[in-house]
Amino acid sequence: MHKQIMENEENKKIAELLFPDIHETLEDLEAAYPPRNLPEGATVTRFAPSPTGFLHIGTIANALIAERVAHTSQGIFILRIEDTDKKREIKGGIDEIIHNIESFNISPDEGVMSEEVQKGAYGPYLQSQRLKIYAIAAKYLVSQGLAYPCFCTDEDLKEIRNVQISQKVKPGYYGQFAKHRDISLIQIQQEFSQGKPFAIRIKSDAKVNEKIQFKDMVKGSLTMAANDVDFVLLKSDGYATYHFAHPIDDHFMHITHILRADEWLPSTPLHLQIFRYFGWNAPYYAHVSPVLKMDGLSKRKLSKRKDPEAGVKYYTQEGYSSESVITYLLNLANSNFEDWRRTHPDLPYSDFPFRIEKINNSGALFDLRKMQDISKQVMAQMSSQQMYDMYLTWAEKYDPEFAELIKKQKEYTLQIFSIEKDQQARRKDIYAWNQMHEYIGCFYDELFEKLPFNKQLFPEFLSGEEIKDIINAYLQVIDLKKPSDQWFNDLKAIAAKFNIAPDTKTFKESPAGTYKGYVGDIASILRVAITKRKNTPDLYEIMKVMGIERVVKRLQETKDLL
RNA sequence: GGCCCUAUCGUCUAAUGGUUUAGGACAUUGGAUUCUCAUUCCAACAAUCCGGGUUCGAAUCCCGGUAGGGUCACCA
Numbered sequence A: 001m002h003k004q005i006m007e008n009e010e011n012k013k014i015a016e017l018l019f020p021d022i023h024e025t026l027e028d029l030e031a032a033y034p035p036r037n038l039p040e041g042a043t044v045t046r047f048a049p050s051p052t053g054f055l056h057i058g059t060i061a062n063a064l065i066a067e068r069v070a071h072t073s074q075g076i077f078i079l080r081i082e083d084t085d086k087k088r089e090i091k092g093g094i095d096e097i098i099h100n101i102e103s104f105n106i107s108p109d110e111g112v113m114s115e116e117v118q119k120g121a122y123g124p125y126l127q128s129q130r131l132k133i134y135a136i137a138a139k140y141l142v143s144q145g146l147a148y149p150c151f152c153t154d155e156d157l158k159e160i161r162n163v164q165i166s167q168k169v170k171p172g173y174y175g176q177f178a179k180h181r182d183i184s185l186i187q188i189q190q191e192f193s194q195g196k197p198f199a200i201r202i203k204s205d206a207k208v209n210e211k212i213q214f215k216d217m218v219k220g221s222l223t224m225a226a227n228d229v230d231f232v233l234l235k236s237d238g239y240a241t242y243h244f245a246h247p248i249d250d251h252f253m254h255i256t257h258i259l260r261a262d263e264w265l266p267s268t269p270l271h272l273q274i275f276r277y278f279g280w281n282a283p284y285y286a287h288v289s290p291v292l293k294m295d296g297l298s299k300r301k302l303s304k305r306k307d308p309e310a311g312v313k314y315y316t317q318e319g320y321s322s323e324s325v326i327t328y329l330l331n332l333a334n335s336n337f338e339d340w341r342r343t344h345p346d347l348p349y350s351d352f353p354f355r356i357e358k359i360n361n362s363g364a365l366f367d368l369r370k371m372q373d374i375s376k377q378v379m380a381q382m383s384s385q386q387m388y389d390m391y392l393t394w395a396e397k398y399d400p401e402f403a404e405l406i407k408k409q410k411e412y413t414l415q416i417f418s419i420e421k422d423q424q425a426r427r428k429d430i431y432a433w434n435q436m437h438e439y440i441g442c443f444y445d446e447l448f449e450k451l452p453f454n455k456q457l458f459p460e461f462l463s464g465e466e467i468k469d470i471i472n473a474y475l476q477v478i479d480l481k482k483p484s485d486q487w488f489n490d491l492k493a494i495a496a497k498f499n500i501a502p503d504t505k506t507f508k509e510s511p512a513g514t515y516k517g518y519v520g521d522i523a524s525i526l527r528v529a530i531t532k533r534k535n536t537p538d539l540y541e542i543m544k545v546m547g548i549e550r551v552v553k554r555l556q557e558t559k560d561l562l
Numbered sequence B: 001g002g003c004c005c006u007a008u009c010g011u012c013u014a015a016u017g018g019u020u021u022a023g024g025a026c027a028u029u030g031g032a033u034u035c036u037c038a039u040u041c042c043a044a045c046a047a048u049c050c051g052g053g054u055u056c057g058a059a060u061c062c063c064g065g066u067a068g069g070g071u072c073a074c075c076a
Helices: A002-018 A026-032 A057-071 A093-103 A131-143 A154-167 A185-193 A242-252 A263-278 A310-317 A321-333 A337-343 A368-381 A384-398 A399-407 A408-417 A431-444 A465-475 A486-499 A503-509 A519-531 A539-546 A548-561
Strands: A044-045 A076-079 A111-113 A147-148 A199-202 A210-214 A220-227 A230-235 A257-261 A283-286 A291-295 A298-301
Touching: A002 A131, A002 A147, A026 A242, A044 A057, A044 A257, A057 A076, A057 A093, A057 A257, A057 A283, A057 A291, A057 A310, A057 A321, A076 A093, A093 A310, A111 A486, A131 A147, A131 A199, A131 A230, A131 A242, A131 A263, A131 A384, A131 A408, A147 A539, A199 A263, A199 A399, A210 A263, A210 A283, A220 A263, A220 A548, A230 A242, A242 A337, A257 A263, A263 A283, A310 A431, A321 A337, A384 A399, A384 A408, A384 A431, A399 A408, A408 A431, A408 A539, A431 A539, A465 A548, A486 A519, A486 A539, A519 A548, A539 A548
Parallel strands: A044 A076, A076 A111, A257 A283
Antiparallel strands: A147 A199, A199 A230, A210 A220, A291 A298
16 A cells, blocks of 8 residues: 555656646646537547648548538537658648648538638647647656656667567567566656657556457447557657547547548557546547459559559549549448439438448448449539539639630530530530540630541541532521421431431331431531531530531531531 | 458449348440430349358358458557
8 A cells, every 4th residue: 555655656756757847737628628519419520631742532531421420410520630740741731631621522610721720619730739738648647657658769669579579479569578667767767867768658457368349330349459558659759649649639629429540440449548547438439441442353442652543633633523522432431322312313412311320341442433423423413504613613723725715705615514404414425524625625616626627527428529518508508596306307308409318217228229328427417517526415506506607617618628 | 470340243232030033323235215426214134252050031140261451660
């Protein structure tokens, strides 16, 4: 009993020696960050990326999930930046993260809003600015004998590891291998006098073969070995490790649900240990599997180095609309989203009742084809104005010349976007903005002139002279004010003059040689003449949008090329 | 290697011990419609990893195998 009291005294002295400038206590922190006043059932989630300069599509998926979980429960979604690894940090990384999640409509209610601005009463939200909080927490653990300073150098740790390898035991700083575990005040003072740097390690209380149980909202009930490693809490540079920052930040920010990547699952016992040491309630955990890719015969995570589609940049550059990416990711996370979308085509995705429990508990292969299909559907649903706005935003960055052109001819462009767009949807021709230039380029005279003219596109059974005659014949009757069926009758009439069948059926059912072709060939000639392309949307609508002057001009010019 | 997780058409998945001839979507193939193409519509193809057990009954529960994934840092 007497010994216990002496130890307690010694621990307090060690804490003072290690953290002489820290005078605040855990109670002060609790008072500074009181419980949130939220409606029953509201969840508080966070997205906590590191500013390493590369945003993975899976990271966006997790951000989206966290945002949906918070906002479908009237809760709060926080952006916290985990910038505790100074070596990997990249300049401008924070702004890039913010810019990216915003472009996917993922808006934090609280946290880091820009490099300079933070919002909310539970900050700071930049881990590099929370060092004092970590120190207060670490000092508490040391004073309780639950953590201790470790003066090991990299070489010391390497040596421990080598011994463990030769003895064929588990590597790590634990038990008998944790050489500073029972370091005394006097020893610490000695190390201190030599100016040695130190890290703070947890003093694990795990018993041999001890198991812990916890429930994960995605993976279900889990039994894992209790952590027996004296892992690092505070690095020698004063920054917290993830393992320490996570419980502390999420406790004082009153996060209710931890949504994070699957790879954290094995370290959850460490985090639970910390919550227990502080006597705090642990939050709910939900570990989300990563997006995978086939590599030869095995699956692996989408790789930053090998797979362009791993980066968010890929989608923004190619011009997948944010709605398309969100739809795909939501679909991957809650597979019933697809059905919901079909039955509620007009509702915003935010109305979808997202459920953590529905998240799949194993990784899915990324399917670009599926994504493209979704993207086509999303684009087909857009109004012409929406399409114009979104495309212009993209083009201004990635195709500035064309952006100028469509800005100058906004009304014309809107009309082009409305071709074959009835009440419900438009044609599903393209899935990304980078296909748009080629798709609609021929409408603009400036670009049309530059397009190569290819005689081969005309029906090969007609001579240049015959094609000229057909164009002339059409020029005589051209009238775009007629309804489309009458317009088409004109084409049939021309067909008749040139010994061409009025429809496919007649052509096919007549004996060989009766007709040279069918009315589609007439349309084809006009199509090629005014677009220089073989495949286009509805010819009649194209002509109407282009206007009679432009159509006549292009038909005239085509004759000169034959 | 230790610990953990996972296993249904090629891909994403549904089926919560009996509603099942295992459903849908993407992809693929064929057909119908259309002035081309794209659509749209119809159809076809196609799966419960293997072996045991529990049960009247198993994709579903249990055990073992196999395969894949994750993780074992003063990175996050």
